[in-house]
Amino acid sequence: MAEKLRRLWQFIRRLSGDDAYERYLKHCATHHLGDINPPLSKKAYFKQRLEAKWSGINRCC
């Protein structure tokens, strides 16, 4: 039960983008991007994500 709840919580965090920064850090670590330029701060990361999200059509009727 506890495991199920934990997975549900994880799913909700994933769906809402709550864990996006953690995944970004993981991505940087696994792809060794940090070797060239260090990962963005949490604030800067969300800023960039927001701008990317709202520069195109992502809501319709």
Added chain:
Amino acid sequence: MSLIMVQLRFTPLLIPMNKSFTTPLLWLLVATIGAAAVGGIALNRGESINALWFIIAALCCYALAYRFYAAWIASTVLMVDETRATPAERLENGHDFIPTDRWVVFGHHFAAIAGPGPLVGPTLAAQFGFLPGTLWILVGAVLGGCVQDMVTLFFSTRRNGKSLGQMARDELGIMGGVAALIGTFTIMVILIAVLGLVVVNAMKHSPWATFTVSATLPIAMLVGVYMRHLRPGQVLEASTVGVILLLIAVAGGGWVDGNPALRAWFDMDGLSLAWCIMAYGLAAAVMPVWLLLAPRDYLSTFMKLGTISLLAIALVLLHPDIKMPALTPFVDGSGPIFGGKLFPFVFITIACGAISGFHSLVASGTTPKLLANERDIRMIGYGAMLLESFVAIMAMIAATVLDPGVFFAINSPAGMVGAEAAQAVAKITAWGFPVSVGQMQRLAQQMGEATLFARTGGAPSLAVGMASIFGSVFGESLLALWYHFAIMFEAIFILTTLDAGTRVGRFMLQDMLGNIWPKMADTSWTPSVLITSTVVVACWGYFLYIGVIDPNGGVNILWPLFGIANQMLAAIALCVATGILVKSGRLRYAWITAAPLSWLIIVTGTAAYEKLTSSDLRVGFFAAAHDLSDKLAAGLLPAAKAAIAPQLIFNLYLDAYLTLFFVTVLLLVVLDMLKVSANSLLGRPVQPLSEVPHTPNRMTEQQLAQWGRD
């Protein structure tokens, strides 16, 4: 939060099933129940029919279509290849190209495609009775809308997530690209105007609704500051705070409504509200996204998923009887909500929920950049549209469980039934839908409103329907709260569409002007931002203004115009898909997109023809313009109407030429597609397919399992 899970649990039938469930016998059972339910709905005459049949019919249709038709298209026609690397995998950059869990992509895609359209369209189309709209929502979605979304998503995925306009240019030629661009811009303008009108009509002289909707702005800004500065990126925390504040704002509206001094502040007429919305649209378009648009979008998405789930649960628990007849006398074109016969106007009125061209822009933008594997295309492209179609079915139920007399009293404009309550009820009762002044007064009082007469646009009647459903299940005493909750819920995502649309329109305009003067394309140069935002707001503001001053209720003009524009965009997307199918040697399967395309050409063409040539004053633009000019010249108009008549006449001409323009653009794209197809079949040179070559998928099954795969 668990509402999201409930929401997704609608679709267990849509998940590719394990072997034990796919026994032919079971599918035979689904088919039989589905056929019985659809048959029961279609052949029912006279006796009351239960809403549960609509839900059963819809779920059975969707399950069969998803299991057989969608699966066949994916495997045989598109030849979805799960060994092929998707753009998200090949171009992964941690920002826009990110391989993502398919349920998460499904959630994002659904949140992007499902706006207020599937709620408003079916409500308006209910004037023909429950049957035509319901059948079109089911058939249109399964054979048209879902196919359009899925093939567009597929073709865009194979082209690194290119936009529809870019694909049209690459595959059909410059004409297709330009048409898609212009189509997108005009549809945006008309969509925003009509949605603005829906909100204005919901807030007109309703201090409660006006307060609640206004309160959503500071709440969103608070959430924005929280997410940006106080606790960056804590999306769930901030959204929870926001949702709680929104619910407080709904209750607070009731308190404002009861306080005579505050009440006057929020008691506004239509025109003032329209100006407020324009001012707001301009402010929202130039304000940074993090402050208003992004946080409000989070709130509206949570509200949307939560409320739709709640509605589904309430409908199943309550399973109310449908009170609207299967067909009303208004199929002859005399309907009070909008003029025009059943054919073609039911197919124009219900765009979202059956087939919506706008979806092809989302399916060719953000979504293809997130797909972890091509095999998710069926679930996301086809499945998400099925869910939207289900939302449209629920809106149809919510409209038709009302007493038909009440439904028409709320939705008929004053120009149609008269401004006096007694006059209106007499007229509606004479149509065969009995209703009384007392009944309407009682209802308005229960909902916490001064009056519910002539609240056109669909939102108030949907809110009354939802409030009575929620009220019966979760407690009658809270009817007024439920009503204003429903209004807030509709307004919040209408406003999101409004600012997101204005922003996109601004970007498109900046891009276009950038070709003439490169400085204009700089999206952070303030003069350019201000000028282009003002132009976009002026464009939709004009239609909104005319819609508000038109005594016949602008919905009668604007909604069909929006429907025609949206179906035109769908036809362009289907042209692109058909062209690609023919060019890639799949002529024998091209009917999957050519059939819905042909239907759209017939429907849009007929509707446009009637809009231009009909002598019915409520249908034909030219007829109405001539009639009004003649009356104005002869001095037959009352002073108030004579003052606005020149504006109305100008607008009718403008609408007529706009319709003509849409049809011409559509025909040019279709001809372009036919030319490319014919050349390809005859072996003449055509634009080459722009598909990206096959790269093997490097993700192991284990990695895919990590993305939440079964």
